[in-house]
Amino acid sequence: MREEVLKLVNHEPWIECGENRAYLKWGHYPETEGMLDPLSIKRAFVIDSGGEKPVVVGRDKESSQKGGLFLEFEAEKPYMVGVELDRGIYSITDDNKWIFGDKRLASGYTIRETRWFWGYIKAYTFNDEMGEIKPFAAGFEFEIMPEVLKPFKSGDKMKIQLIFRGKSVNSVVKVGTKDGIEEVAVDGFCEITLKEGVNVIVARYVDKISTGVYDKRNLTATLTVVAR
Numbered sequence: 001m002r003e004e005v006l007k008l009v010n011h012e013p014w015i016e017c018g019e020n021r022a023y024l025k026w027g028h029y030p031e032t033e034g035m036l037d038p039l040s041i042k043r044a045f046v047i048d049s050g051g052e053k054p055v056v057v058g059r060d061k062e063s064s065q066k067g068g069l070f071l072e073f074e075a076e077k078p079y080m081v082g083v084e085l086d087r088g089i090y091s092i093t094d095d096n097k098w099i100f101g102d103k104r105l106a107s108g109y110t111i112r113e114t115r116w117f118w119g120y121i122k123a124y125t126f127n128d129e130m131g132e133i134k135p136f137a138a139g140f141e142f143e144i145m146p147e148v149l150k151p152f153k154s155g156d157k158m159k160i161q162l163i164f165r166g167k168s169v170n171s172v173v174k175v176g177t178k179d180g181i182e183e184v185a186v187d188g189f190c191e192i193t194l195k196e197g198v199n200v201i202v203a204r205y206v207d208k209i210s211t212g213v214y215d216k217r218n219l220t221a222t223l224t225v226v227a228r
Helices: 002-010 061-066
Strands: 012-017 021-028 041-048 051-054 056-058 068-072 079-093 098-100 111-125 142-146 157-164 167-169 171-177 180-186 189-193 197-207 216-227
Touching: 012 079, 012 111, 012 197, 012 216, 021 061, 041 056, 061 068, 111 142, 142 197, 142 216, 157 171, 157 180, 157 197, 157 216, 171 189, 180 189
Parallel strands: 111 216
Antiparallel strands: 012 021, 021 068, 041 051, 041 079, 056 068, 079 098, 079 111, 142 157, 157 167, 157 189, 171 180, 171 197, 197 216
């Protein structure tokens, strides 16, 4: 059990966009590891200039070959695809057992800590000829927000901010590209140098508000941007 729960912490989901179809993947970019459980998806949507629209989630031969679930929708560029995940509540005992459930389901065990895992995933797609625009916000509880959107090129710097419940927070982001993973500290804002191809930006935040059901909430946010 412990190994499976560690995968929840150490792996992350991300979205790669195509034409009115995207792929929801799981692992460490660019490597996928298994298929994300579709039952963990609580919300899937796309936002364009016309507002928010629904997204259909599924699996077919093409998406399986790409190592993910498909997200299908109708939208006009520029648009943002978003997915919200509930990965469940897990408890760890004093003797290092991981229990799938909260404190109420772990009666009889001495629980060290209980955590709830959530994921907030989004990706932007835009027209090659457009100029700078203000990005659509997903409205997630925890979100990576770029300052502007434009047709990014390799070597461009993108300024981002981490937002938790409407307020800026500090953390460290990991940026996965074809060249590997880099870490960048976020102190209010930070600048990320984009590389050619897919750039997957990952941030984590711990909500320390304790309840009778769990002690903390582990929140993961990912943002995918493509540079030409």
